[in-house]
Amino acid sequence: MKHAAHDTAAAVTTRRRMALPHPDLAQPWSGTRRTMMLSAILTLLIWTVVGLFQAVPDMFRSFDWYVFVSHMIENWTWALLTPAVLLIDRQLKSAQQNAAKLFLIYLPLSIPFTLVHTYLAGLLLYPMPKIWWNPLRNPTYGIYFFLGGWTTYCAFVGILQAFNFYNRFLTSQLNLERVEKRLIESRLNALRLQLEPHFLFNALNAISSEVVSNPELVQEMIEDLGALLRRSIDCHDSVEITLAQELALLDHYLAIQKLRFGERIDIRIDAKPATLSAMVPSMLLQPLVENAIRHGIERRVSGGMIAISARLADNRLRIDVQDDGVGLPPNWRMEASTGLGVRVTRERLEALYPEMGAHHFSIAPRQGGGTRVAIQIPLHRTGAEVDGSAAA
Numbered sequence: 001m002k003h004a005a006h007d008t009a010a011a012v013t014t015r016r017r018m019a020l021p022h023p024d025l026a027q028p029w030s031g032t033r034r035t036m037m038l039s040a041i042l043t044l045l046i047w048t049v050v051g052l053f054q055a056v057p058d059m060f061r062s063f064d065w066y067v068f069v070s071h072m073i074e075n076w077t078w079a080l081l082t083p084a085v086l087l088i089d090r091q092l093k094s095a096q097q098n099a100a101k102l103f104l105i106y107l108p109l110s111i112p113f114t115l116v117h118t119y120l121a122g123l124l125l126y127p128m129p130k131i132w133w134n135p136l137r138n139p140t141y142g143i144y145f146f147l148g149g150w151t152t153y154c155a156f157v158g159i160l161q162a163f164n165f166y167n168r169f170l171t172s173q174l175n176l177e178r179v180e181k182r183l184i185e186s187r188l189n190a191l192r193l194q195l196e197p198h199f200l201f202n203a204l205n206a207i208s209s210e211v212v213s214n215p216e217l218v219q220e221m222i223e224d225l226g227a228l229l230r231r232s233i234d235c236h237d238s239v240e241i242t243l244a245q246e247l248a249l250l251d252h253y254l255a256i257q258k259l260r261f262g263e264r265i266d267i268r269i270d271a272k273p274a275t276l277s278a279m280v281p282s283m284l285l286q287p288l289v290e291n292a293i294r295h296g297i298e299r300r301v302s303g304g305m306i307a308i309s310a311r312l313a314d315n316r317l318r319i320d321v322q323d324d325g326v327g328l329p330p331n332w333r334m335e336a337s338t339g340l341g342v343r344v345t346r347e348r349l350e351a352l353y354p355e356m357g358a359h360h361f362s363i364a365p366r367q368g369g370g371t372r373v374a375i376q377i378p379l380h381r382t383g384a385e386v387d388g389s390a391a392a
């Protein structure tokens with residue numbers, strides 16, 4: 001008996017479990033039902049607003065409840081037909097029809113839709129004898145119902161297609177912006193690829209000049225060059241990096257030059273802590289410092305000083321690279337310069353910040369002798385750093 005009772009209880013429990021829907025299966029259906037319910041409510045509200053808009057002029061003249069009800073039922077009938085219109089529209093959208101084909105498809109469809117609306121509205125209005133213009137009661141008014149319904153159908157389809165074309169326009173604009181962004185990134189990468197072989201050739205040339213006289217020094221220079229190349233590869237896919245990363249790249253290059261020039265070169269870097277998280281074009285400083293060394297300091301027997309500073313002002317990042325070398329040649333103009341570093345830097349800044357006045361890049365004589373390079377770019381940081389600073 002105990003076993004029989006136990007088996008009976010187990011069977012009842014099993015049936016109850018089978019009767020309950022599995023939570024994983026019930027979840028999607030509940031979401032689908034909710035979406036359908038919201039869509040139905042929204043459709044009904046829209047057609048109710050249209051009905052009120054049509055009924056308002058008659059209500060101002062003299063309010064007759066049956067005239068008001070007639071307007072509302074006519075539009076609620078369109079609410080019943082809306083899912084069918086939207087279903088057809090979805091099928092046509094997936095086929096990517098143009099405007100002419102849509103017109104040729106929707107125009108013939110207007111007749112059956114308007115006929116169904118006319119007879120369905122007449123059927124819903126039939127229980128109200130006071131609505132004597134019902135096409136089922138008085139067929140003479142059928143043509144008026146049909147023309148009114150046909151006009152509403154055309155307006156409905158026209159508004160629907162206007163939304164569709166507007167959405168396509170927005171989508172095409174977004175796609176165009178993505179393509180333009182990819183093109184800009186490709187151009188920036190191509191410009192940077194011009195810098196890397198140029199820099200590598202110059203660095204190897206500088207190292208080779210010390211091979212015979214100081215092999216130990218050359219070994220240290222090669223180690224710094226390897227570290228610089230590794231960091232450069234790590235940032236290879238990034239159009240912009242933080243100023244801290246850029247200064248770390250520059251530090252390895254400066255280490256090579258310090259080993260080469262010794263006490264003849266004095267490097268000064270003054271970057272305010274708030275500037276270190278600002279984004280800058282990768283490999284921005286190295287060609288500018290290389291120019292300062294090659295064309296300014298290297299030509300002086302006594303060497304010289306290179307000062308790099310970064311600060312924030314007016315929501316912009318300002319970077320200066322100055323040297324007290326031999327200075328610029330007479331009548332030198334940046335626009336006419338054939339130097340790779342200057343040209344590529346100018347083109348990269350123009351590509352990254354194309355808006356008028358978004359950036360500033362100038363090379364001019366420094367007060368007291370030498371050259372001053374001034375750069376101003378818009379201040380922006382990475383998302384994580386912005387969130388962190390906001391939390392602080």
